[in-house]
Amino acid sequence: MDIKSFQTNLDLTNFKFDKYADIVKQNEEISKKRADIYKTDRNFHIISENESENYIGIKNNEPITSKKYKDYIIYSDNENLLYYEGTNAYYAITKDTDINLLSKISLADKMFLLNKNDTTDEKVVVKDEAYFMQKMLDDMIIEQTSFMLGKKLDQSYDVWHSLGFGRSYSYANKFSPNAGNYKADNYSNQNPLIPNSYYLNSYANSNLIDTKFGKAELFLDLAGDNDRLGVGSFSSNSQLFRFDSDGNGFVDKNDDYFDKLKIRTYDKDGNEIIKKLSEVVDSINLKDFIDSKSNALKKLEAQKDNYGTIEGYERSLELLKDYNPYSIFKPEVRYESLTQNDLNELSKLADEDGWIDINSNLGAFNGLLGIAYAKQGVDGSYRLEELSSYPHTTNFGFNNVFDTTTKEYYWRDSDKNSYQNQQYTRFMNLYNDYMSELKNRDDYINEFDDETKAKYQNVKSSVMLSIEREFSSATGLNFTLENLQKVKDSFEKDRVNTANMLKDTDALTAIRINKNGTFTLKFNSGREIIVNELYKDSGKAFDIELNLNAKFATSIELNQDIDLVVSAAKIQDKITGQIEIKSLKDLGVEIIKKLSNNKFALQTNDGKTIIIDQIYTRLMPNNQNDINLIDDKDKFYPKPLRIWV
Known part of the structure; x- marks a missing residue:
């Protein structure tokens, strides 16, 4: 009896080892070979040149050897199947699926997918290519949803994190293991900020949003299936800050993913109601979630005993006093023009040549909270650029060095074009990373039918999301492929001018108030620019x-x-x-x-x-109609209590 026929007709529940001792011995040798391969190059779908040896069993991420056969139930009625036993079920995959699909993804993702069991009976579940592709799509949704909500992946989902290996949510790694290694933490602007927790009020910490029909729970539905995977629920309303993509303090139709936000609530009879958020509100004013400074300080005071030392508490107190919760919104809704009184005070700080040294007068500038000027972007429109005496640390980078003697940042490279060249290099790295991610994602998605492709064409890895946010932060543009290409084309046409249109990554060192009323700004990179007007931070946000x-x-x-x-x-x-x-x-x-x-x-x-x-x-406010004018059948009610008898 050869090994091939043995494997083809295998039912180990009734297998008599003494009768087939020779077969067991042969198979033990094969198993050792498999185990050696598994330990070395990890490509354990490649077992032997002999087709009859292309069989492997896996349990708890370890190969099954002949010595362990009696501990497993492994069925076989087809020589073209590979057999596995999971925690809750027995399943098999085709050799073609293993070679053509699973062998193309990383080992971590392969093992993770093989151990995803969703049945508890003892029937053999054949997991074909369609099964794995759907599971991989589901994983993409889970990863993107969790990233956008700022959630850690549940360990029952992310077994590799629980084992300490970690997973990189990059399609380059997921679907093309040799394509490169891109990580979300290569890009600094990964997630929009949420105000300091002491500044979040009870409404922000609630998980029920107010609508004109009543209260409802929020969830994110990227796949359009009412969050079938159960990962999109908001733990608190404060997560809405992550969806204010234009930074104006409102979540509305102008923000990315507004149409993917939904609410879940109940009618008076306890029936579940699911609607798009846009059906029940026009916008949500995020300023409604921010508490007053006095209340924030009271909450800190209540936690005083938890700091251990009075020094630690006092440091936190000073930081909280100086903290501006509205700084998470874009400067156009926070800044106002410098008054004549502001200009008069600044003039007093100028030297004989009219220059105001920033580092020597930090106290005066801190009193203004912040200063900004209007900068023209690649698309021709203007935005406010906030000035800083410290270089920004975005992925577009900076070439600054901190001098510990003078306590100042200086520009490392003396080349007068180094700033522009560096901006170009950083942008091209970002561009190439994104296009690589996009290609790997699309190569995978294009294997599906048109309906599935349409459903998942906007699913993105955390790397893609991080790059998109970095792009918007640096350019002031909404991320689109057209805008990404527009900036690239602009760099190709005029590198110096385009670099100056991006977010400043050098540090402001001096300001001069010119006789004609304009201002000259000097940076540590050697750049000098002239602007018509300066703006100051109001310390609050306007509508x-x-x-x-x-x-x-x-x-x-x-x-x-x-x-x-x-x-x-x-x-x-x-x-x-x-x-x-x-x-x-x-x-x-x-x-x-x-x-x-x-x-x-x-x-x-x-x-x-x-x-x-x-x-x-x-900015148009939320249109909240009088709830009393709404018909009773349209009102929302709390989730009914289930009473167990």
């Missing part, structure tokens, strides 16, 4: 956003392009003295004129002229 493009438009362009309904101005009430925000339409504005001092003149339909510093864009 309006600076329209920086208005500052650089002509009067003709303003009157042709500006939307009077959403555009607004800050107006002081003559009676109360209060500053009010009114739309230009409500003010009756007919004509907008640009003035030489960077201000605007608004001519109204009643013949008045209003002089303003800035034009703003109103």
Whole structure:
């Protein structure tokens, strides 16, 4: 009896070892060979040149040897199957699947997929290529969902983390083991920030969101199957900060993945209701989740005894006092123009040549919280660039060295173009990493039918998500493949100008207030730029956003392009003295004129002229209708209690 026929008709539950001792001996030798291969090159789907030896059993990630056969139930009725026994079930895969699919992925992912059991009976489950591909798609959804929500993967899912090996969520590693090794932590801007926990109020820490119909639970549904895998539930509303992709303090239709957010709740009869978040709210104001500084300090005070030493507590207290919870939002909703009083105070710090040394006057600048200037991006629009006396540490990098004697950062390379060349090199690394990830993802997705491809075409690895956020942080652009290519093309056309359009990665060292009212900014890389206006951090966030493009438009362009309904101005009430925000339409504005001092003149339909510093864009608030006007059948109710008898 040869080994091939032995394997083809194998039922070890009734196997008599004494009768087939010679076969057992042969198989033991083969098993040893398999075990040796497994220990060395780990490509254990390659067993022998002899086709009859292409058989392997696995349990608990170890090869099955003949000595252990009596401890297993292994069925065989087809010589083209490979057999495995898992914790809860017995299963098999085809040799073609093992060679054509599983051999192309990393060992960690292969073993993980082989041990994913979802049946508890004792029937043999044949796991074919379709089975594994679906499981791999599910894993992609699980990984992306967990990454976006800032969750750690459950150990029952991520067995390799629990064993201390770790897994890299890169499609280059997952589907092309030899393609490279990209990690999410290569990119610094992995996840949008959430305010310090002491500044999160009870609404932020709740897992029920308020809607016009009542309260509901949030979840993320990337696959459009109502979170079939059960990984998308929000543990708290504070996770919504991660979905404010444009950083304006609102989660709404303008944000990435807003259409993937859903709510789960119940009707009055206890029936589950699932709807898109967009069906029940127009937007969510994230400022509603932020607590006051006084309350944050009280919460810290309540934890005083947990710090051990008074020094530790006092350090935390000072940090919390200086912390600005609104700093997670983009500067356009936080900054306002420097006042004349601010400029007068800054002028007092200038030397004989008019330069204000930043490092010598840090105290004065800290009093302003932050300073920014308007920078034009690759797409021609303007954004605020926050200035820092410390270099930024984004993936676009910096070439700064800290001098421990002078306590200052200086530029390592004396080449006047080193800053621009470095920005280019860093961007190209980012570009190539993303395109590699995309290719490996698409090569895998394209194996599916059109319906499945459409469903999973936006599934992304954590590396891709990190690169996208790094790109937006550095360029001010929403991430799209078109925008990625646009920046690359811009670098190819004009490297110096494009590098200066990206986020500053060098440190501000000095400012000069020029006689014509402009400002010269000097950086430690040797760069000097002239800007028309500086802005200061207000320490809070507004429901309006600076329209920086208005500052650089002509009067003709303003009157042709500006939307009077959403555009607004800050107006002081003559009676109360209060500053009010009114739309230009409500003010009756007919004509907008640009003035030489960077201000605007608004001519109204009643013949008045209003002089303003800035034009703003109103951020539309959440449209919460009166719940009493909603029919009872549409209201949301708490999850009914299940009473066990």
